[in-house]
Amino acid sequence: MVEVKTYTIPPTRLIPNSPYKLLHYPGLLLKETESPSAITETVFDRFAQNGWQCQWIARYGPTQISHYHSGAHECMAVISGEGAAIRFGVADTSEDLEESTRGHGFEAGGVTVQAGRGDVFVVPAGVAHKTHFPKPDLPEGEGLRFFSPEKAHELSEADAKRILTDVKVEGEFMMMGAYPVGSAWDFAVGGDHEGRFGDVWNVPKPEKDPVLGLSEEGLKGLWREEEKLGVKTKANL
Template identity: 55%
Template sequence: MVQVKSYKLPPTTLIPNSPYPLLHYPGLLSGEALKPDQIHEKLAQNGWTTHWIFRYGPTQKSHYHSGAHECMTVLTGTATIRFGVADTTDDLEESTHGSGREQGGIEVQAKAGDVFILPAGTAHKTHDTTPAEFALLTPGKGKGIEAEDPKKALSEIKLDGFCMIGAYPKGSLWDFAEGQENDGHFKEVWATPKPERDPLLGDAKEGLVGLWVDHEAAPKRTSKL
């Protein structure tokens, strides 16, 4: 039975977040199913496209994607992922472990086999990772696997530290918004079309097909910094 954790994250002063919930499937994948080439194949079957594998460094800037839903699957390692709020300083240490962030949001402990599905607009920041240097491990620039045989290229990647594979609904392009870029236009972010299938669960009602119910009313914004 699939375990699903669902989190509703309200908009903040800087971040749209989404009326759709953030979904977390703890330990969904293991063994052969956790290999990048196998995940890539499953994603493609469900209408999602693999864009990247990143090995994460100690921390990063909080950011969101204004026009694309995102699926992140943890391949190796452990980390903390903060969702729902923006950084309020460029000092990464202060925004990670100090007061340089908006109030609110949630932090989730992530480990190999976990899957996260982020509706467009959801802020996220990965930090306190298994020690390693930040690097893009897939060929290309992180917006698609630029290889003659993507599946083969994925199977040959050496994974170490905290690594995730990222995918987006077919035809989606992602941006890197840090906060306030869409001020006054949150509804446009929320209007990003709902995918027809869950990236890994397909038509199963346990996934986004059943949990992302069409929304009408805009969520209430929180404004504390």
């Protein structure tokens, strides 16, 4: 039986979040991420067989801007590193990254989850996320490095795989990001869809979970269309 943690995150003033649950599969790909030389190819293939295409690999620095994707559901898999904190569901309210990470420069609410190697997150369109405090620490002055082919969603599976599997995995906290085939992701921040949350909520549900496929243990069983009305009612929208 697969371990899964679920979080229902209602809208905030600035973030649409989603009727669908945020899904966290602790250590689901732990075995697949044991060999640095084969990680990217193994994880890429696992997602591809379920209709999700990897479009980026990121090595994380101390923090980043809280953001969400308005037109695509996202899967993030931790492929390297000891761990990091990921804050879901709230916007930064300060442009000072230090204040929005260690201080009080973010909205109330949301949830902070500790992520480790092998973990998989299925993040519904609209759910804000901010990865910070990665382990091991990077050398002073180094931060986020993002590897993504230009117009990645338009590439063939073979071309995307060739480019991403060339990225070296060397022990820092790193994740791979995948989206349902054909989906294009954007980078939206708090307030970008104020008054238009419904546009984000209507992103179609994928046919398969990125790792569990058609299993009822994955999003097929955990994302129910009837949940949408309940979330909208609670938000008084």
